[in-house]
Amino acid sequence: MPANDLRLLIIQPTHYKAPTDRTLFKTKRRQMVPLALPYLAALTPPEWKVTLLDEQLEDIDFDAPVDVVALTAWTLHSYRAYDIAKEFRKRGVKVIMGGPHVYFNAEEAAEHVDAVGVGEAEPIWKEMLEDAAANRLKSIYRATPLKELNGLPAPRYDLLDLKKFGPFRTFAVQSSRGCPFVCDFCSERFYLGGRYRWRPVDEMVNELKLIKNRGSHFFFGESNFGGKKSRAMELMEGLVPLGIRWSTLWSSNLCLDKEFLDLARKSGVMHVNIGIESIDKDILDGMRKGWNKASRYHEMFENLRQRDISYSLNFIFGFDDEDHDIYRATISFLEEHKVPAAYFNILTPTKGTALFNRMEKAGRIINAPEIDRWPGQICQIWPKNCSPKEMEARIQWMYKKFYSMRSIFKRLPFPPRTRSDMSSWILDLTERRMAFSSTGNNDFDIY
Structure with missing residues (x-):
């Protein structure tokens, strides 16, 4: 993939309502503006064009022109995340995954995506994106915890449609x-x-x-x-x-x-x-x-x-x-x-x-x-x-x-x-x- 033409879609999946009801949980409006999506966007190198999607508020276009999809998920969202990954991978799109669920379930998640990131994003996010662009993704990336929290970037809230989060x-x-x-x-x-x-x-x-x-x-x-x-x-x-x-x-x-x-x-x-x-x-x-x-x-x-x-x-x-x-x-x-x-x-x-x-x-x-x-x-x-x-x-x-x-x-x-x-x-x-x-x-x- 040439530089400056890299398209990244970061998704926060929703979840299914129950084991016997695979209806997606949806809301028209949230009160809380999430942190994970805009913060991952802030960590992303400038050569990537980033789109953010909160599936609880928006539907996913699986045919969207993207090169890499990144999923961030709690265990509650894991089954839906795996199904999302399956749809994109069928279309030849690379899928990477992180979040709390992956920390204790890295091997499980790795069966459903191209790569998982375990731990804090800062030490491994750029490497994962670089490897995705170069077609050399490893199955699992494990971060060394940050010693200090100095110099963290400001979240990219400008990439979210804040009208969906109410007045x-x-x-x-x-x-x-x-x-x-x-x-x-x-x-x-x-x-x-x-x-x-x-x-x-x-x-x-x-x-x-x-x-x-x-x-x-x-x-x-x-x-x-x-x-x-x-x-x-x-x-x-x-x-x-x-x-x-x-x-x-x-x-x-x-x-x-x-x-x-x-x-x-x-x-x-x-x-x-x-x-x-x-x-x-x-x-x-x-x-x-x-x-x-x-x-x-x-x-x-x-x-x-x-x-x-x-x-x-x-x-x-x-x-x-x-x-x-x-x-x-x-x-x-x-x-x-x-x-x-x-x-x-x-x-x-x-x-x-x-x-x-x-x-x-x-x-x-x-x-x-x-x-x-x-x-x-x-x-x-x-x-x-x-x-x-x-x-x-x-x-x-x-x-x-x-x-x-x-x-x-x-x-x-x-x-x-x-x-x-x-x-x-x-x-x-x-x-x-x-x-x-x-x-x-x-x-x-x-x-």
Whole structure:
């Protein structure tokens, strides 16, 4: 392929609705502007003409004149990604693939595409494209994790049709990778490069300035925004003059740090998601999350409420030592403390984790290859105290109970008085639609 005539199509696949329903999941509009597509475009050498396609919003023209197709996929999107690859390869187009799914399933993915990239894109992306252009692709490229996150390019949001993301769009950005904590069930720290690293504050602030004229809402999509408190404080100081609104994820211990919360509020934080996982101290100790202080949850919530910071909580159910009443007790706890929003998850052993290794050794994984392949809360283990179907039914009960209108009015102020109130109402009504949908899938891919 001659230089300056190289055509690259980068696709973020959608997913199939269910194992028995191969209908593609589609939406007319997203709230969240994705990061992977425009960031890969920013890493692409200038001799390539790049087109970006989010299949959830657009259909794929398999006869489009392209030389290379790149797929970025989570495990949820993997089956669809393989089918896309098959169609393009039938037409003689080279297909390469990366993303979180590939990290633990490189050999599987390599059976469906011409090459896979494992790990962070920066060290291998240019090489893969060069090899594709020269017809010398290797089956698997493995990246050495970046030591630092200095000098990363700004995402090419100019290549996206932002009208498809609505007038109140939120831009996904990333200021750090990895996580300083080692949770028993979490595999994110592996495919995000392992060691916790962060971008220089000035580079991050300059990137946000470039994006700001396209929208002033941002989501810091990272495992733990406050993984290094001093650095997070420095970044938030840099956000203050920008006048933006932002949301993110951080650990529960930061909700007890009033200095941190005051600066977060001043810098424009709107919403934070917190993985508190359980209201039971013994369960928390068992999953190696001792920094979650169940006895201080009320104090955490009050600290956030006093600063008008909307928040949501993540829970995990299915641990062996759970009491049968934990499901009702959790709902009662959330309503008593007027928690704005919550997500209820079934304990899932993903590859690479200590949990997966223990469950596999004990023969308690139902179907390891199918883990995370489909939307919704699917039980992939043999629980100790109930059947898999009973576990799924309990989680669906929690969603319907928590997002019932009775519970919403009990927990949220009406009428909404602050921006945090309004954010919580919007979030709850969105979750209510999913909880009471025909599938009850709780498919967070709509964002």
